[in-house]
Amino acid sequence: MDLTTLTHTELSDRLEGLRKEHARLKERGLRLDLTRGKPSAEQLELSEPLLSLPGGGDHSAEDGTDCRNYGGLKGLAELRATFAGLLQVPVEQLVALGNSSLELMYESVVDAVLFGLPGAPGPWQREGRTAMLCPVPGYDRHFALCEKLGIDMIPVPMTESGPDMDEVERLVADERVKGIWCVPKYSNPTGATYAPETVRRLAAMETAAPDFRVFWDNAYAVHQLQGDREPVADILGLCAEYGNADRVFVFGSTSKITAAGSGVAFFGSSPANVTWLLGHLSKRTIGPDKINQLRHARFLPDAEAVHAHMERHAELLRPKFELVDAVLEKRLGDTGIASWTRPQGGYFVSLDVLDGCASRVVQLAKDAGVALTPAGATFPYGKDPRDRNIRIAPSYPRLEELGDALEGLALCAELAAVEKLLAG
Amino acid sequence: MDLTTLTHTELSDRLEGLRKEHARLKERGLRLDLTRGKPSAEQLELSEPLLSLPGGGDHSAEDGTDCRNYGGLKGLAELRATFAGLLQVPVEQLVALGNSSLELMYESVVDAVLFGLPGAPGPWQREGRTAMLCPVPGYDRHFALCEKLGIDMIPVPMTESGPDMDEVERLVADERVKGIWCVPKYSNPTGATYAPETVRRLAAMETAAPDFRVFWDNAYAVHQLQGDREPVADILGLCAEYGNADRVFVFGSTSKITAAGSGVAFFGSSPANVTWLLGHLSKRTIGPDKINQLRHARFLPDAEAVHAHMERHAELLRPKFELVDAVLEKRLGDTGIASWTRPQGGYFVSLDVLDGCASRVVQLAKDAGVALTPAGATFPYGKDPRDRNIRIAPSYPRLEELGDALEGLALCAELAAVEKLLAG
Numbered sequence: 001m002d003l004t005t006l007t008h009t010e011l012s013d014r015l016e017g018l019r020k021e022h023a024r025l026k027e028r029g030l031r032l033d034l035t036r037g038k039p040s041a042e043q044l045e046l047s048e049p050l051l052s053l054p055g056g057g058d059h060s061a062e063d064g065t066d067c068r069n070y071g072g073l074k075g076l077a078e079l080r081a082t083f084a085g086l087l088q089v090p091v092e093q094l095v096a097l098g099n100s101s102l103e104l105m106y107e108s109v110v111d112a113v114l115f116g117l118p119g120a121p122g123p124w125q126r127e128g129r130t131a132m133l134c135p136v137p138g139y140d141r142h143f144a145l146c147e148k149l150g151i152d153m154i155p156v157p158m159t160e161s162g163p164d165m166d167e168v169e170r171l172v173a174d175e176r177v178k179g180i181w182c183v184p185k186y187s188n189p190t191g192a193t194y195a196p197e198t199v200r201r202l203a204a205m206e207t208a209a210p211d212f213r214v215f216w217d218n219a220y221a222v223h224q225l226q227g228d229r230e231p232v233a234d235i236l237g238l239c240a241e242y243g244n245a246d247r248v249f250v251f252g253s254t255s256k257i258t259a260a261g262s263g264v265a266f267f268g269s270s271p272a273n274v275t276w277l278l279g280h281l282s283k284r285t286i287g288p289d290k291i292n293q294l295r296h297a298r299f300l301p302d303a304e305a306v307h308a309h310m311e312r313h314a315e316l317l318r319p320k321f322e323l324v325d326a327v328l329e330k331r332l333g334d335t336g337i338a339s340w341t342r343p344q345g346g347y348f349v350s351l352d353v354l355d356g357c358a359s360r361v362v363q364l365a366k367d368a369g370v371a372l373t374p375a376g377a378t379f380p381y382g383k384d385p386r387d388r389n390i391r392i393a394p395s396y397p398r399l400e401e402l403g404d405a406l407e408g409l410a411l412c413a414e415l416a417a418v419e420k421l422l423a424g
Numbered sequence: 425m426d427l428t429t430l431t432h433t434e435l436s437d438r439l440e441g442l443r444k445e446h447a448r449l450k451e452r453g454l455r456l457d458l459t460r461g462k463p464s465a466e467q468l469e470l471s472e473p474l475l476s477l478p479g480g481g482d483h484s485a486e487d488g489t490d491c492r493n494y495g496g497l498k499g500l501a502e503l504r505a506t507f508a509g510l511l512q513v514p515v516e517q518l519v520a521l522g523n524s525s526l527e528l529m530y531e532s533v534v535d536a537v538l539f540g541l542p543g544a545p546g547p548w549q550r551e552g553r554t555a556m557l558c559p560v561p562g563y564d565r566h567f568a569l570c571e572k573l574g575i576d577m578i579p580v581p582m583t584e585s586g587p588d589m590d591e592v593e594r595l596v597a598d599e600r601v602k603g604i605w606c607v608p609k610y611s612n613p614t615g616a617t618y619a620p621e622t623v624r625r626l627a628a629m630e631t632a633a634p635d636f637r638v639f640w641d642n643a644y645a646v647h648q649l650q651g652d653r654e655p656v657a658d659i660l661g662l663c664a665e666y667g668n669a670d671r672v673f674v675f676g677s678t679s680k681i682t683a684a685g686s687g688v689a690f691f692g693s694s695p696a697n698v699t700w701l702l703g704h705l706s707k708r709t710i711g712p713d714k715i716n717q718l719r720h721a722r723f724l725p726d727a728e729a730v731h732a733h734m735e736r737h738a739e740l741l742r743p744k745f746e747l748v749d750a751v752l753e754k755r756l757g758d759t760g761i762a763s764w765t766r767p768q769g770g771y772f773v774s775l776d777v778l779d780g781c782a783s784r785v786v787q788l789a790k791d792a793g794v795a796l797t798p799a800g801a802t803f804p805y806g807k808d809p810r811d812r813n814i815r816i817a818p819s820y821p822r823l824e825e826l827g828d829a830l831e832g833l834a835l836c837a838e839l840a841a842v843e844k845l846l847a848g
Contacts, residue, residue, distance in 0.1 A: 291686040
């Protein structure tokens with residue numbers, strides 16, 4: 001039933017029914033959580049062997065490095081070799097570092113602010129206000145990082161093929177604009193993968209800032225749920241081809257491959273940018289945890305091992321994503337008040353409810369014991385101008401809980417919409 | 425023979441003999457290294473069990489946390505409990521973080537520069553030039569960090585009881601002076617441990633800067649080689665007692681306890697400072713590697729386990745430190761041209777040669793195949809005003825190599841001194 005075509009009376013009747021249903025839901029005293037974009041316990045079990053790797057006596061890297069001792073700022077060659085192909089970075093330009101790619105993003109921005117990037121006229125802090133483009137909806141931690149470091153954020157609409165590139169090309173003509181956040185594959189939260197043409201335009205476009213950077217957070221590079229394995233276009237190669245070799249910083253991590261927070265993070269870029277990063281890093285640390293890198297190299301010795309491992313993740317995740325779509329389709333499919341994404345990979349579904357209703361949906365769900373990511377979280381400064389986007393994270397709950405939570409969410413979305421239509 | 429009392433002729437004869445000896449040494453084609461303050465392979469073997477810990481099926485912390493998943497910014501309670509006593513920080517005020525205490529020092533200084541400290545009028549970067557006191561000789565990485573972040577360094581002489589406190593108290597009357605680097609126990613490189621009165625004065629002194637901080641790099645807290653186990657005075661408690669609760673940042677790490685670069689680093693301070701650090705950290709990372717923390721908690725379940733483990737390190741290190749003293753005593757003991765420290769713990773011996781000779785000694789040693797830390801490295805900007813200090817790191821080489829290297833070093837020290845005395 002398309003709610004937007006109902007008469008006032010029909011809506012009032014509907015409201016009464018929905019309110020009763022909501023009251024019954026509250027009585028069930030649920031405590032469900034759709035906020036957490038983290039692996040389930042079953043997924044973590046897949047990496048059980050890591051807990052006893054590399055194993056007694058095994059501490060030598062291929063090149064003879066004793067992984068138990070200091071040094072080796074670039075990380076283990078064999079692990080970098082495995083992830084070079086997966087992240088589409090030549091192995092010599094890929095470094096394997098600590099446990100958090102977010103930390104690498106933060107540090108690279110801090111280094112840009114304090115010391116300046118290759119090709120820059122100076123440190124960002126000497127240039128007055130700087131800004132980053134933020135495809136929206138997007139990843140809240142990217143936005144929090146910018147906000148903390150005093151970098152203005154300019155929202156750009158996400159489409160199914162990536163950020164609106166006409167808008168991006170228009171905005172980068174402003175020299176204050178120093179970068180863009182990108183989650184190019186199975187984007188957080190929409191699940192969209194950047195089309196080849198989007199990637200080409202990002203690599204080719206003219207930017208007013210000579211030190212413009214694409215922050216390429218390839219967090220879900222191998223996190224496919226269905227369909228063919230299809231890597232996003234090779235941005236590093238394209239940037240070089242278009243004479244913008246230093247334009248992109250590639251980030252990756254095994255946090256959603258092995259253990260979340262106990263994985264290995266990667267940074268890949270042009271030779272000049274890698275030298276730049278390592279130069280700063282060398283004053284900050286003596287080197288990364290090479291034993292953890294060896295552990296990962298033993299567990300995931302090559303790209304095929306990674307793909308096979310990710311297929312096991314997909315087997316656990318696929319039913320959850322299918323359930324999200326099934327419940328939303330069943331409850332909201334013909335209501336005209338909601339649309340959502342059907343991602344081929346990644347960790348999230350992006351739900352758009354009726355304009356002006358997202359905060360109300362989150363509140364109604366909370367009242368019924370279903371925790372949702374705060375409305376607005378997917379926008380800079382937590383402000384969704386249309387108050388309609390809700391990020392659904394289906395990976396962590398058990399399937400039964402997930403079904404209950406989604407039924408509750410769908411109910412709240414409908415209830416908020418009917419309230420709104422009546423008021424409107 | 426006291427070289428400083430010889431006649432010109434006696435010195436000339438001596439020079440000839442030493443030059444011949446140096447030539448013979450060069451002919452041996454040695455390749456020895458006294459630069460590396462890192463554990464030997466034998467020491468690393470002591471932590472062999474870590475390579476297969478926590479072991480399959482073991483991933484739960486005491487409080488039920490699944491260490492394989494995201495979160496837990498403060499680190500594992502059980503590991504913090506073990507190190508709270510050893511680092512003299514109440515467990516609630518101690519956080520267990522990544523693999524590098526140097527990184528924690530760097531980040532805390534960056535946060536002070538960019539955002540400002542509790543009690544500060546503002547970020548350091550808004551205050552023009554700032555400065556840190558640097559007891560000398562000291563740790564080159566502390567100095568490199570300051571140099572990189574544009575913080576001026578003011579040398580303060582180290583004594584056997586810590587930095588010259590009269591000088592420190594005089595200098596902190598300048599509000600530009602924002603902190604002091606301290607390695608309070610078995611200091612790098614002199615091996616001195618701060619006397620209780622030194623610690624008391626650091627805690628009690630009036631500082632012009634309201635946000636003055638003692639960067640208490642307690643890197644060798646449990647790294648005793650001989651004598652009684654004697655902790656340095658409780659600076660955090662003393663600071664609180666004197667009404668300067670927020671004055672000190674305590675840093676520690678297991679890098680020289682378990683595996684170098686694959687250990688766990690700690691930060692301890694007042695509640696306000698811990699909240700401050702974690703607030704900044706929360707924008708930078710989702711949390712530390714908790715599996716590595718669990719691994720460490722399993723291997724070192726309590727303080728007694730740490731002490732027992734460190735005694736095994738001491739058994740391996742003690743003969744090396746004894747050899748340093750024996751060779752230097754034999755070759756230089758009565759020459760009047762060198763003095764050195766006899767540390768009760770830590771990783772270094774500090775050798776002072778004749779004024780103006782350290783660079784020459786390092787060069788002569790290099791010519792003979794013995795690598796020494798560059799002269800000046802133990803001073804800010806790499807400049808030892810008296811050009812006399814050389815840091816000896818005896819932990820890494822095998823005992824036979826160490827003996828050869830020290831004989832070579834002693835020869836070069838004597839040769840440089842005779843050259844100097846003849847020229848002078």
